[in-house]
Amino acid sequence: MKDILELEGISKVIKGRTILDDISFAVKRGQIYGFLGPNGAGKTMTLRMIAGLIRPSKGRISICGHSVAKSFVKAMENVGCIIEYPEFYEFMSGYDNLMMLRAMEPIIEKSHVRDTIELVGMSHRINDRVSSYSLGMKQRLGIAQALMKKPSLLILDEPTNGLDPAGIKEFRELLKSLVSNSDISILLSSHLLSEVQMICDEVAIIMHGRIIRTSKVSDLTMGRKVIWQVDDVQRAVGLLRNEFDIISYVDDDNAINAFVDDDLTEINEALVNSGIGLRTVFRTKRTLEELFIELTGGETIG
Numbered sequence: 001m002k003d004i005l006e007l008e009g010i011s012k013v014i015k016g017r018t019i020l021d022d023i024s025f026a027v028k029r030g031q032i033y034g035f036l037g038p039n040g041a042g043k044t045m046t047l048r049m050i051a052g053l054i055r056p057s058k059g060r061i062s063i064c065g066h067s068v069a070k071s072f073v074k075a076m077e078n079v080g081c082i083i084e085y086p087e088f089y090e091f092m093s094g095y096d097n098l099m100m101l102r103a104m105e106p107i108i109e110k111s112h113v114r115d116t117i118e119l120v121g122m123s124h125r126i127n128d129r130v131s132s133y134s135l136g137m138k139q140r141l142g143i144a145q146a147l148m149k150k151p152s153l154l155i156l157d158e159p160t161n162g163l164d165p166a167g168i169k170e171f172r173e174l175l176k177s178l179v180s181n182s183d184i185s186i187l188l189s190s191h192l193l194s195e196v197q198m199i200c201d202e203v204a205i206i207m208h209g210r211i212i213r214t215s216k217v218s219d220l221t222m223g224r225k226v227i228w229q230v231d232d233v234q235r236a237v238g239l240l241r242n243e244f245d246i247i248s249y250v251d252d253d254n255a256i257n258a259f260v261d262d263d264l265t266e267i268n269e270a271l272v273n274s275g276i277g278l279r280t281v282f283r284t285k286r287t288l289e290e291l292f293i294e295l296t297g298g299e300t301i302g
């Protein structure tokens with residue numbers, strides 16, 4: 001698969017302070033790629049560089065094979081973005097907002113405006129004033145705006161900020177339908193691990209301006225977690241640690257959690273043989289959040 005976006009060794013130094021340090025990752029055609037990190041990690045600055053709004057101090061960015069430094073216009077023709085908040089004429093309808101863009105770029109066909117409105121699920125409200133839209137509808141209209149020039153790459157900076165859980169779910173469905181119904185790839189930043197895990201195919205995790213991991217989301221969460229419910233939690237925790245060298249933690253439901261990839265038969269037999277009543281044992285996938293805590297040595301995110 002050909003890369004739609006490639007960042008290679010991007011650094012940014014402002015007034016002697018290194019804000020971004022050797023950032024490299026690539027987004028492939030048809031992917032939803034997550035750019036994940038806590039507040040202040042450098043996500044927005046990286047996205048602004050990809051959108052051509054800031055220059056890197058070092059490194060190379062290319063979009064659909066066009067270097068942002070050397071072929072700026074060609075590279076930018078392939079990018080649509082919402083960085084921070086989308087801007088509209090609130091007193092006008094959604095439709096008129098899109099037609100304003102068309103007035104500036106007559107190359108956009110009227111049929112493309114109509115198709116895009118349908119693609120983002122706004123047909124029923126597009127003739128209403130933007131001031132009457134919910135935040136979720138404004139996000140959809142913002143995406144429609146970004147899609148007007150038929151970009152290959154859509155960049156979204158923390159797109160679900162401020163949306164309620166129902167709005168986040170709808171937005172997730174929208175992004176999934178965009179990539180399956182049009183020839184677009186999406187790069188989105190987020191500080192929400194659960195969100196990235198549910199939407200994205202691949203992820204780059206950034207912290208203090210450095211990429212600490214890039215990986216397919218499915219690989220990141222492959223490690224397996226075991227949860228034991230027992231009648232004597234303290235004794236079971238001690239036995240796991242002393243006899244099997246397993247470090248565990250007790251969750252809010254008083255269940256023991258640990259990361260164990262080995263066969264559990266021997267461990268469970270030892271628990272039972274020592275008189276500890278075993279109520280349930282099950283395996284589950286490690287969440288991205290748990291992985292992040294491991295990668296960062298406990299520094300929390302979000």
Ligand SMILES: Nc1ncnc2c1ncn2[C@@H]1O[C@H](COP(=O)(O)OP(=O)(O)OP(=O)(O)O)[C@@H](O)[C@H]1O
Nearest residue numbers: 014019037038039040041042043044045046158191
């Ligand atoms: N123009 C600037 N001059 C100096 N420092 C800056 C500038 N813009 C951003 N920074 C600093 O760069 C770091 C990264 O900021 P950035 O906004 O990219 O983070 P972020 O990961 O997007 O976080 P958030 O989600 O809070 O926006 C922060 O420490 C910020 O204070």
